Amino acid sequence: MSQITRRDFIKASAASVAAGGLIGVPHIAKAAGSAGKVVVVGGGAGGAIAAKYIRMMDSSIEVTLIEKNPDYHTCFLSNEVLSGERTLDSIRFTYEGLKGHGVKVVQAEATGIDADKKVVKTSAGDFPYDRAVVSPGVSLKYDTIEGYDEAAAEKVPHAWKAGSQTAILRKQLEEMKDGGLVVIAAPPNPFRCPPGPYERASQIAHYLKNNKPKSKILIMDAKGKFSKQGLFTQGWKDLYGYGTDNSIIEWRPVSEEGKATGVNAATRTLISGELDTETKADVLNVIPAQTAGKIAFAAGLTDDSGWCPVNKKTFESTLVGDVHVIGDASIATKMPKSGYSANSQGKVCATAVVAALQGKDMITPSYVNTCYSIVGEDYGISVAAVYRLSEDGKTIAGVKGAGGLTPTTATAAARKREVTYAYSWFKNITHDMFG
Amino acid sequence: MPHKTIGTALLLAGGLVLSSTSAFAADPTMLGNTCAGCHGTNGSSVGPATPSIAGLTEDTIVEAMKAYKSGERPSTIMGRIAKGYTDEEFKAMGQFFSKQKMVIYPQSTDAAKAKKGAKLHDKYCEKCHEDGGTVDDEGTSILAGQWMPYLTFSMEDFNAGTREMPKKMKRKLEKMLDKEGQAGLDSLINFYGSQAK
Numbered sequence A: 001m002s003q004i005t006r007r008d009f010i011k012a013s014a015a016s017v018a019a020g021g022l023i024g025v026p027h028i029a030k031a032a033g034s035a036g037k038v039v040v041v042g043g044g045a046g047g048a049i050a051a052k053y054i055r056m057m058d059s060s061i062e063v064t065l066i067e068k069n070p071d072y073h074t075c076f077l078s079n080e081v082l083s084g085e086r087t088l089d090s091i092r093f094t095y096e097g098l099k100g101h102g103v104k105v106v107q108a109e110a111t112g113i114d115a116d117k118k119v120v121k122t123s124a125g126d127f128p129y130d131r132a133v134v135s136p137g138v139s140l141k142y143d144t145i146e147g148y149d150e151a152a153a154e155k156v157p158h159a160w161k162a163g164s165q166t167a168i169l170r171k172q173l174e175e176m177k178d179g180g181l182v183v184i185a186a187p188p189n190p191f192r193c194p195p196g197p198y199e200r201a202s203q204i205a206h207y208l209k210n211n212k213p214k215s216k217i218l219i220m221d222a223k224g225k226f227s228k229q230g231l232f233t234q235g236w237k238d239l240y241g242y243g244t245d246n247s248i249i250e251w252r253p254v255s256e257e258g259k260a261t262g263v264n265a266a267t268r269t270l271i272s273g274e275l276d277t278e279t280k281a282d283v284l285n286v287i288p289a290q291t292a293g294k295i296a297f298a299a300g301l302t303d304d305s306g307w308c309p310v311n312k313k314t315f316e317s318t319l320v321g322d323v324h325v326i327g328d329a330s331i332a333t334k335m336p337k338s339g340y341s342a343n344s345q346g347k348v349c350a351t352a353v354v355a356a357l358q359g360k361d362m363i364t365p366s367y368v369n370t371c372y373s374i375v376g377e378d379y380g381i382s383v384a385a386v387y388r389l390s391e392d393g394k395t396i397a398g399v400k401g402a403g404g405l406t407p408t409t410a411t412a413a414a415r416k417r418e419v420t421y422a423y424s425w426f427k428n429i430t431h432d433m434f435g
Numbered sequence B: 001m002p003h004k005t006i007g008t009a010l011l012l013a014g015g016l017v018l019s020s021t022s023a024f025a026a027d028p029t030m031l032g033n034t035c036a037g038c039h040g041t042n043g044s045s046v047g048p049a050t051p052s053i054a055g056l057t058e059d060t061i062v063e064a065m066k067a068y069k070s071g072e073r074p075s076t077i078m079g080r081i082a083k084g085y086t087d088e089e090f091k092a093m094g095q096f097f098s099k100q101k102m103v104i105y106p107q108s109t110d111a112a113k114a115k116k117g118a119k120l121h122d123k124y125c126e127k128c129h130e131d132g133g134t135v136d137d138e139g140t141s142i143l144a145g146q147w148m149p150y151l152t153f154s155m156e157d158f159n160a161g162t163r164e165m166p167k168k169m170k171r172k173l174e175k176m177l178d179k180e181g182q183a184g185l186d187s188l189i190n191f192y193g194s195q196a197k
């Protein structure tokens, strides 16, 4: 009740500002008590950050986080779980830290948003909001690959959401005989973590090289090129004999029947390309095409592309007012779908939400993305970018002359440093989310 | 560009300066928050290698960013990042991090080495890295509680000549190395890593 009254009050004040040119609404709005209610859907790379930073910026705002799982497994560094370099437990995080910041954490599944009543509908009831933030990640388009579905993924894992899927794939790799064939079907653009499938191939190659050296990896790709391709190729040459007859890794682009079209889970056979080429694998990892998380569709936040259009300055949905979308699900133009992007967007969005609730103008946003990949022992590479909002407000554009890749001429010592910096990145970004 | 100038002039004439600066100026918190994914929340890194930057002075941050941007200071990634910003933004970042207090997380150190390092520090380094390296005075950065791998990398770069070392520091360091060798440096780094204050 008091919420609504206060909001109307802010609206009225805002109108009077527009008319009279007064500054100083925030003061008046704050004097009215709690600055409002925010409901965040999804406690991952984007949502955990938005929830925590809203509280850090204004602790009078009530923040409720709706997350369907009791804990969170990061996709980041999950490829090291596949190679046995780290445990599954080392990528698991709980929500206790967020509770410490005064975030109310509710374990429930969000099923929809009633934008008129301003409530998030969940399996644990309705949660009213002044502003909602939605960061549900991706959903997998199983139906783009014949014979593939959630049940088949128990035998033919995607491992594109970390947790039990990661454990299944690791177990299969451990059980595979030396001389086996691992097939990774890489998805079409756009998808979560563009370098991910290739880092995965690298990590699995690292494991095979040391444990099952007669084995091979075949990447069947729906694309003709991929992220950090030059650097990965160089790394594969340096470490895994890429390009020679003895290469552990082979890559088949779309032009060579690379695009997965079907799966026979029982026999672990991949069907691909225009000729329905069949490839029988010992371990089959199929990463299907992706689209925004299911709740984004239910809440009317997606457009024809299957992703969520947003105001690039505030991440407010252009389709549903007072609801913001961040992370993989959002259309953030030049920013890739990565954990660092989601983190950066979460903070820009938190700033916008707090400004809106305080009746202030949103300030100039600033965004960063970085993505480290560990190609093998002491072999780290990275891509970085600094972004600004374009003048027309339509694009989050990389600053020209900045960012880019680890130089191909980097010394072995520098690549080794990048591994320790990649681990630091992991520790700091997860601490930023959950600490 | 001319477009912008006219816009500003009009705003000035209209007396709307206040709202225009607040909307367009580089905001310290907005910029500082983008660094946290690597440097830790509010600039205190939980390690194991990326340095904490909380509590450095505004000048230290600005000078470091400029040196990364120009390539004068070697880096694995900071050069690529620093190229994305203006001097005004460096200042704003400096303002943000200079106001944060560095949180020191424990590192495993060798107590005997740390003890030896404390003595070497007093003899060779304290003059500039005051109070046991806890203060960032005259652009020296904070050494106490900094992540040891990072300090090791910094010393490697200094010694390789890829990062320019202050002349007087070079002299002191050479003296120390003459007498104590690499083990001396190792002790110093253990000393800095062992400080929890």
Ligand SMILES: Cc1cc2nc3c(=O)[nH]c(=O)nc-3n(C[C@H](O)[C@H](O)[C@H](O)COP(=O)(O)OP(=O)(O)OC[C@H]3O[C@@H](n4cnc5c(N)ncnc54)[C@H](O)[C@@H]3O)c2cc1C
Residues within 6 Å of the ligand: A041, A042, A043, A044, A045, A046, A047, A066, A067, A068, A069, A072, A074, A075, A076, A077, A078, A079, A108, A109, A110, A111, A135, A136, A137, A138, A159, A160, A161, A192, A193, A196, A200, A293, A294, A295, A326, A327, A328, A329, A337, A338, A339, A340, A341, A342, A370, A371, A372, A373
């Ligand atoms: C193998 C792999 C490696 C990767 N490596 C990196 C890397 O090195 N660096 C990097 O920056 N990025 C990396 N990524 C990408 C990164 O994981 C994602 O981009 C990031 O997690 C996106 O954040 P998000 O908030 O959009 O979604 P998520 O982090 O997936 O969070 C979504 C959360 O919402 C919850 N949820 C969804 N729907 C509902 C609902 N209806 N109700 C309640 N809760 C719901 C989910 O349970 C989940 O916890 C990697 C990804 C993969 C697959």
